[in-house]
Amino acid sequence: MESLSRVQLALFLFLLCPANIISLWWAVGSPLVMDPNSICRKTKRLAGKQAQLCQTEPEIVSEVAKGARLGVRECQFQFRNRRWNCTIHNKYFRKILQQDIRETAFVYAITSAGVTHTVTQACSMGELLQCGCDRSRNHSPPLPGVGTRMEGTAWEWGGCGDDVDFGYEKSKQFMDARRKKGKSDIRTLVDLHNNEAGRLAVKNYMRTECKCHGLSGSCTLRTCWKKMPNLREVGTRLLDRFNGAFKVMGGNNGKSLIPVGQNIKPPDKHDLVYSANSPDFCLPNRKTGSPGTRGRTCNSTALDVSGCDLLCCGRGYREQTVVVEENCLCRFHWCCVVQCKKCTIRSQLSLCL
Structure with missing residues (x-):
């Protein structure tokens, strides 16, 4: 059985390689669509539930590919002014993914979030037969006055809510590789933790949207539904987690992560974690995955990371x-x-x- 890092590394390098993209243009301006058969055929390390998805739900794999690419584009936006700007040149990006540094934590989190977001959105748009709108009635009531000009208005759940639970499960199924029973290591624990943090950055920040109904502009009834945050919001939230990421080491039980340092609270499920210090990314270094900053555009008047x-x-x-x-x-x-x-x-x- 392959470890998580090897499986996800192979997946990333395949999904992000432009030479492996098959462009199927539905109309002018349509996004590129990944051929799921190519992913499943060429990524030999897929196993277990991942292989099952390839065999039974290739359309889900196509959304996984789009989600991973959107996640990396968001990474490039969030890191555009930093020394490491999420460049995906294989000779450097491969090395980044092979390390347990903070930058890798963000890549894993944002791509897992991207897959969750894309699969969920495909459900809401009616593009997948396996899912659709979230019609659950188990949500708590919306807050008074949300989406209306009147408080105390009657309401009901309706519309087309985002079925984030489906997107969460498919992201977890594909992005989290299986491990040998009873075997755990720091790499696996860190990567699984950051994958989950990315998914929760989507799932735990659903918002309620409502629409008013009534004669002459009145709001006698509200129809409400749950909607995901946009991916830019998710990326910004994960960048905050990156800035406050926890350095950890493996616990003696092989199943837990312990923060390095004294009097530091354990990281929760939303935090990003890493186990090795990042290089300074100042000069090109293939060993560390640093492309260097020579020739980069900077802001001569700024005092922040873009300065x-x-x-x-x-x-x-x-x-x-x-x-x-x-x-x-x-x-x-x-x-x-x-x-x-x-x-x-x-x-x-x-x-x-």
């Missing part, structure tokens, strides 16, 4: 003028031509040395 002092690791930076031609002073002429002039736009970029 040139931090991003360039004290090496300094150079100013470069960029000249771009854009349409400007456009006018509409009857009928029916738009005529524009060409304007030269000059901007200054600060680039790390």
